Amino acid sequence: MTDISSGVRNERGEWRPESKIIPAPINDWPPRLGALVRWMFAFPGYLWPLNAFWLGVTMVTWVWLTPAISEMQSLELWWVMLILGRNLALTLLLFGGLHLFLHVFQGQGNAFRFTLKPLATDSSRFLFSHQVRDNMLRTLGSAVPILTGYEVLTYWGFANGFLGYPGITSGPLLFWGWFGLLILMAPIIHSVHFYIGHRLLHTKWLYRRVHTSHHHNVEVGPWSGLAMHPVEHLIYFSSVVVQWLLALHPANALFQIQLAIFNAATAHTGFEQLKFGNRLTIESGSHFHYLHHKHFECNYGGSLVVLDRIFGTFHDGSKEGDREMRQRLSAIRRAET
Numbered sequence: 001m002t003d004i005s006s007g008v009r010n011e012r013g014e015w016r017p018e019s020k021i022i023p024a025p026i027n028d029w030p031p032r033l034g035a036l037v038r039w040m041f042a043f044p045g046y047l048w049p050l051n052a053f054w055l056g057v058t059m060v061t062w063v064w065l066t067p068a069i070s071e072m073q074s075l076e077l078w079w080v081m082l083i084l085g086r087n088l089a090l091t092l093l094l095f096g097g098l099h100l101f102l103h104v105f106q107g108q109g110n111a112f113r114f115t116l117k118p119l120a121t122d123s124s125r126f127l128f129s130h131q132v133r134d135n136m137l138r139t140l141g142s143a144v145p146i147l148t149g150y151e152v153l154t155y156w157g158f159a160n161g162f163l164g165y166p167g168i169t170s171g172p173l174l175f176w177g178w179f180g181l182l183i184l185m186a187p188i189i190h191s192v193h194f195y196i197g198h199r200l201l202h203t204k205w206l207y208r209r210v211h212t213s214h215h216h217n218v219e220v221g222p223w224s225g226l227a228m229h230p231v232e233h234l235i236y237f238s239s240v241v242v243q244w245l246l247a248l249h250p251a252n253a254l255f256q257i258q259l260a261i262f263n264a265a266t267a268h269t270g271f272e273q274l275k276f277g278n279r280l281t282i283e284s285g286s287h288f289h290y291l292h293h294k295h296f297e298c299n300y301g302g303s304l305v306v307l308d309r310i311f312g313t314f315h316d317g318s319k320e321g322d323r324e325m326r327q328r329l330s331a332i333r334r335a336e337t
Helices: 033-041 050-064 077-104 131-159 172-201 204-215 230-246 250-266 286-295 307-311 319-336
Strands: 007-009 015-017 273-276 280-283
Touching: 050 077, 050 250, 077 131, 077 250, 131 230, 131 250, 172 204, 172 230, 172 250, 172 307, 204 230, 230 250
Parallel strands: none
Antiparallel strands: 007 015, 273 280
């Protein structure tokens, strides 16, 4: 969580909040029960508004935009293409809408924007020498088909009894209690899985061959969120495998997949807050991940479960954090020589 009521923009046009990034109470040890409960139900907090909104989108998707599970016992083209088309439409609406609002129509100007540098339109780092076109192709041409593949396998597995533990008999209280617990745990699962997968992608072999295409995006926009190599998409969306192992209902798996989509968009807006009108502002939490794109060797995980603090790669967004990072990297270089 970051207090961003004010911030500082330097002579290079770079903006940072005045306050440091403070990890959520879920990271505290020993636990502080009062702070944890307040954070869970506060506005803004763990549930409200973003996770509750994304859950609402998932429920609408499940109830009105997904075929009945009984119709998906066999892999038929009609329902696979229906899900692919639905995912393309949702991605265009979310990523395209955020891009248009923030970077084309400049709906909130430069308020809370991390850098005034524009997205690249003439750079050899990107396909077509154009950052947004490159990012859109990677997102729509690779990310959406791969996430759809995971979703299709999920429904097929549940429909045929390979997933969901159909042999377990349980009353509605246990069933829906477990359903609700996995809903609450889904953002935490995403954050932990993202850290593990991301550290794997920063190993030398995978970084050079796979992850480097994502890091071409130093200045980021919403379309940068899923602008990855197909192998990275396979790793990133594999968080749904946790739900394959645990869930009794396919909507839990759908929520896990859609969280991966939604978080990629909001973490790469290039803005710390999304400002709608004069009163409503929503914290996107993107400063944490923006620092990773800017400095590379920090904040590998998500801003919810800050495993970087445990493993010594946490950057709190302050000038002191800059110095600590430089000292850490200098110590690593000295040790390697």
